Amino acid sequence: MNSEAAVGNLLEEAKTIIGDQQAGIRDGIVKSIYDTSENITKDVVSYTSANRVDWDRKIDNIITSPVWGFPIMFGILAVIFWVTIAGANYPSEFLAAQFFWVQDRLTELFWALNAPDWLHGFLVLGVYSALAWVVSVMLPPMAIFFPLFTLLEDAGYLPRVAFNLDRFFKKAGAHGKQALTMSMGFGCNAAGVIACRIIESPRERLIATLTNNFVPCNGRFPTIIALASLFIAGSVSVTIASAIATLGVAVIVVFGIAVTLFVSWLLSRTLLKGEPSSFTLELPPYRKPQVGQVLVRSVIDRTIFVLSRALVIAAPAGGLIWIMANNTVGDTTILAAAANWLHPFAGLMGLDGYILMAFILGFPANEIVFPILIMSYVSGGTMVQMESLADLRHLLIDQHGWTWLTGLSTVIFALCHWPCGTTLFTIQREQKNWRWTLLAAILPAGIGIIICITITALARALNLV
Amino acid sequence: MGLTYQSTGRSTTREIFNVHNAGSELVIALAGNPNTGKSTVFNALTGLRQHTGNWPGKTVLRAEGSFIHGGRHYTLIDLPGTYSLHANSVEEEVARDFLCFAKPDATVVVVDGTCLERNLNLALQVMEITDNVIVCVNLIDEARRKNMHININKLSNALGVPVVPTAARGGEGLSELMAAISDVALGRVVPKPVLVRYSDAVEKAIAQVEPKVREIIGAHINTRWVALRLIDGDTKLVQAIQRYYNDQESKQAEAALEVLA
Amino acid sequence: MNNSTPLNRLGNGCCALVTELNAEGLTRRRLLDLGLVPGTKVEVIRRSPLGDPIAFNIRGAIIAFRKEEAEKVLVVQVS
Numbered sequence: 001m002n003s004e005a006a007v008g009n010l011l012e013e014a015k016t017i018i019g020d021q022q023a024g025i026r027d028g029i030v031k032s033i034y035d036t037s038e039n040i041t042k043d044v045v046s047y048t049s050a051n052r053v054d055w056d057r058k059i060d061n062i063i064t065s066p067v068w069g070f071p072i073m074f075g076i077l078a079v080i081f082w083v084t085i086a087g088a089n090y091p092s093e094f095l096a097a098q099f100f101w102v103q104d105r106l107t108e109l110f111w112a113l114n115a116p117d118w119l120h121g122f123l124v125l126g127v128y129s130a131l132a133w134v135v136s137v138m139l140p141p142m143a144i145f146f147p148l149f150t151l152l153e154d155a156g157y158l159p160r161v162a163f164n165l166d167r168f169f170k171k172a173g174a175h176g177k178q179a180l181t182m183s184m185g186f187g188c189n190a191a192g193v194i195a196c197r198i199i200e201s202p203r204e205r206l207i208a209t210l211t212n213n214f215v216p217c218n219g220r221f222p223t224i225i226a227l228a229s230l231f232i233a234g235s236v237s238v239t240i241a242s243a244i245a246t247l248g249v250a251v252i253v254v255f256g257i258a259v260t261l262f263v264s265w266l267l268s269r270t271l272l273k274g275e276p277s278s279f280t281l282e283l284p285p286y287r288k289p290q291v292g293q294v295l296v297r298s299v300i301d302r303t304i305f306v307l308s309r310a311l312v313i314a315a316p317a318g319g320l321i322w323i324m325a326n327n328t329v330g331d332t333t334i335l336a337a338a339a340n341w342l343h344p345f346a347g348l349m350g351l352d353g354y355i356l357m358a359f360i361l362g363f364p365a366n367e368i369v370f371p372i373l374i375m376s377y378v379s380g381g382t383m384v385q386m387e388s389l390a391d392l393r394h395l396l397i398d399q400h401g402w403t404w405l406t407g408l409s410t411v412i413f414a415l416c417h418w419p420c421g422t423t424l425f426t427i428q429r430e431q432k433n434w435r436w437t438l439l440a441a442i443l444p445a446g447i448g449i450i451i452c453i454t455i456t457a458l459a460r461a462l463n464l465v
Numbered sequence: 466m467g468l469t470y471q472s473t474g475r476s477t478t479r480e481i482f483n484v485h486n487a488g489s490e491l492v493i494a495l496a497g498n499p500n501t502g503k504s505t506v507f508n509a510l511t512g513l514r515q516h517t518g519n520w521p522g523k524t525v526l527r528a529e530g531s532f533i534h535g536g537r538h539y540t541l542i543d544l545p546g547t548y549s550l551h552a553n554s555v556e557e558e559v560a561r562d563f564l565c566f567a568k569p570d571a572t573v574v575v576v577d578g579t580c581l582e583r584n585l586n587l588a589l590q591v592m593e594i595t596d597n598v599i600v601c602v603n604l605i606d607e608a609r610r611k612n613m614h615i616n617i618n619k620l621s622n623a624l625g626v627p628v629v630p631t632a633a634r635g636g637e638g639l640s641e642l643m644a645a646i647s648d649v650a651l652g653r654v655v656p657k658p659v660l661v662r663y664s665d666a667v668e669k670a671i672a673q674v675e676p677k678v679r680e681i682i683g684a685h686i687n688t689r690w691v692a693l694r695l696i697d698g699d700t701k702l703v704q705a706i707q708r709y710y711n712d713q714e715s716k717q718a719e720a721a722l723e724v725l726a
Numbered sequence: 727m728n729n730s731t732p733l734n735r736l737g738n739g740c741c742a743l744v745t746e747l748n749a750e751g752l753t754r755r756r757l758l759d760l761g762l763v764p765g766t767k768v769e770v771i772r773r774s775p776l777g778d779p780i781a782f783n784i785r786g787a788i789i790a791f792r793k794e795e796a797e798k799v800l801v802v803q804v805s
Contacts, residue, residue, distance in 0.1 A: 027764070030759060064772060064781075166774060166779050170792060276794070279790075280760065281779070282788065283781055
């Protein structure tokens with residue numbers, strides 16, 4: 001039976017039957033279906049009282065108003081950052097204290113058992129302390145930020161953000177729903193890349209995919225927050241400090257958005273030329289978020305996520321750092337040798353060799369970059385107990401000579417460097433083209449390097465450092 | 466031949482859609498417009514018994530879950546949220562192909578109670594493809610808050626299929642929905658969908674094309690609907706029919722070879 | 727239908743009936759599927775802070791288009 005050809009022939013036959021009416025046929029079919037829906041609806045729906053306040057419309061009048069739309073948007077973002085920064089401090093210090101108390105006990109245990117030094121070093125100072133760092137520095141901000149953002153999503157606010165910002169994306173030759181994929185990127189860039197599926201035009205989907213990394217994900221936020229707290233807010237009282245740190249983080253995020261728009265614009269005028277595709281966006285009714293459920297679900301979800309990544313990625317990385325710090329080539333440790341080798345280039349960018357190495361070793365997951373950096377500094381010889389921001393300040397500024405430029409360059413490079421391994425893997429899986437995946441890595445890294453070198457050269461030329 | 470062909474044919478096409486354990490379970494599809502609370506219904510029915518992946522060959526998210534009702538195991542497939550089934554986007558194509566070729570034992574169309582007119586558009590299109598439809602009027606609590614009253618019995622009569630009001634967020638109406646699903650899936654209730662009447666010209670053309678459709682592809686797919694799509698010049702459906710029937714024939718040939726070997 | 731205007735010309739709060747879609751192919755089919763068949767009532771709800779896109783109430787849902795799509799929908803204003 002040759003049914004395939006026969007079905008094709010039927011199509012031709014149908015065409016001849018319908019003849020010259022073909023043009024209007026789709027309109028007629030869709031109209032008939034909608035008319036039927038309309039008639040049924042009229043029959044079955046009745047209103048008990050017609051005049052009712054339309055709250056959605058009233059809320060939208062404010063949230064998308066020319067005057068208040070943008071201030072509210074940045075206000076909400078700032079409040080979320082502020083709650084994250086102010087709220088994460090205490091649990092972070094608490095977790096650090098607990099973890100390092102356990103670390104001391106572990107050390108005592110190893111001593112009591114007469115365990116060899118290398119075993120204690122590898123397991124306790126390497127593997128365990130990497131775990132401790134990742135969990136205590138990274139978990140609290142993630143476990144606060146993520147649920148807050150999910151609440152916003154649940155309430156129906158994100159489509160309004162896309163509605164407000166679409167004009168910018170249109171100017172950049174990109175799709176308005178890119179704002180939604182960027183919002184997802186705040187949680188996780190891999191999730192942001194998957195979210196790019198909502199953009200149907202392949203060109204605009206690629207633009208959104210390639211630029212998603214300019215939104216700092218949950219794994220990079222804590223680094224930015226820690227550095228902002230350290231540098232911008234280092235010298236003032238605690239309450240003002242978190243407010244100023246919030247401002248710093250907000251500026252970084254806005255900078256990331258600006259870079260996204262610029263790179264999108266650049267791509268749509270060079271590699272990815274083309275006309276904007278059609279854009280339709282539904283603004284769904286606001287819904288009261290299921291607060292309890294969201295909080296419980298996303299806090300547990302984040303905790304499991306961070307803990308599992310800490311086990312799978314941070315623990316081996318910690319072991320590796322310890323090995324590198326305690327084995328020598330010639331008369332320096334491998335760690336120092338690698339850092340020294342990277343140092344000249346890192347110096348041009350306002351960083352040092354250790355910082356650049358932490359970014360490289362942090363390729364599997366962004367949340368281990370900062371912990372790796374601290375560990376490499378600490379294992380460089382001076383063992384210190386780190387339980388508060390003040391200790392961190394001491395380590396970076398007093399012992400390793402960080403200036404404001406080092407801090408700024410590190411934050412900028414945290415925002416603009418290659419995406420983490422998971423994100424690149426996701427890009428490859430979604431696009432199935434290694435050239436785009438490669439570009440997704442080179443593009444942000446190149447931009448980050450250029451910005452850092454420019455700022456550093458300027459600052460040095462003007463004698464600002 | 467009829468019954469065995471039907472059942473083997475069905476499970477092989479379901480395999481193409483990655484439906485697990487298709488032979489032994491009842492497969493339920495969940496369709497609906499975006500923003501109707503469809504995923505809330507899905508989560509409420511399946512709880513934690515769900516896993517996600519992609520639709521075969523498509524970068525469209527696919528969620529599958531399961532629930533047990535009356536001692537029977539149901540697999541629930543969450544179709545992408547769409548406004549229509551006219552295959553204007555990958556999502557619409559995926560949803561339509563599943564309904565058309567995997568032939569779920571029942572299809573739940575989740576509609577937003579506050580926005581019935583827009584949502585019934587999709588329900589009516591689903592009912593053209595399959596008879597086994599349950600309409601779930603979700604967000605009924607919001608409709609009440611808007612002082613809307615929906616006459617569920619009248620709606621059920623107008624559509625010719627079971628209609629269940631729910632407020633999935635609060636868990637309202639979910640047990641009734643499960644009962645309605647099992648009634649339809651097990652054949653205890655046989656829906657008689659009321660079909661859209663098209664203009665005389667279209668109806669006349671359908672009358673001419675439909676017998677030929679029946680002749681060529683038999684009764685595996687709703688012939689009136691295929692005729693309508695052909696009149697609309699839907700080349701994608703023709704390609705899909707060719708693709709799925711090819712796949713199915715080759716799978717059956719493979720199975721036959723295995724038996725012989 | 728010579729007094730038809732493109733949908734994007736209407737001010738916020740205006741209501742109109744669709745008369746014609748000035749689009750072909752996929753764009754036309756998409757607009758139709760959103761419910762913009764001739765005779766459908768559309769209300770202009772609001773404009774984005776930067777003037778574009780524009781949000782409309784189409785059969786009970788609030789849907790936003792960019793100017794490029796909205797100007798393809800021809801309407802007559804009603805009170």
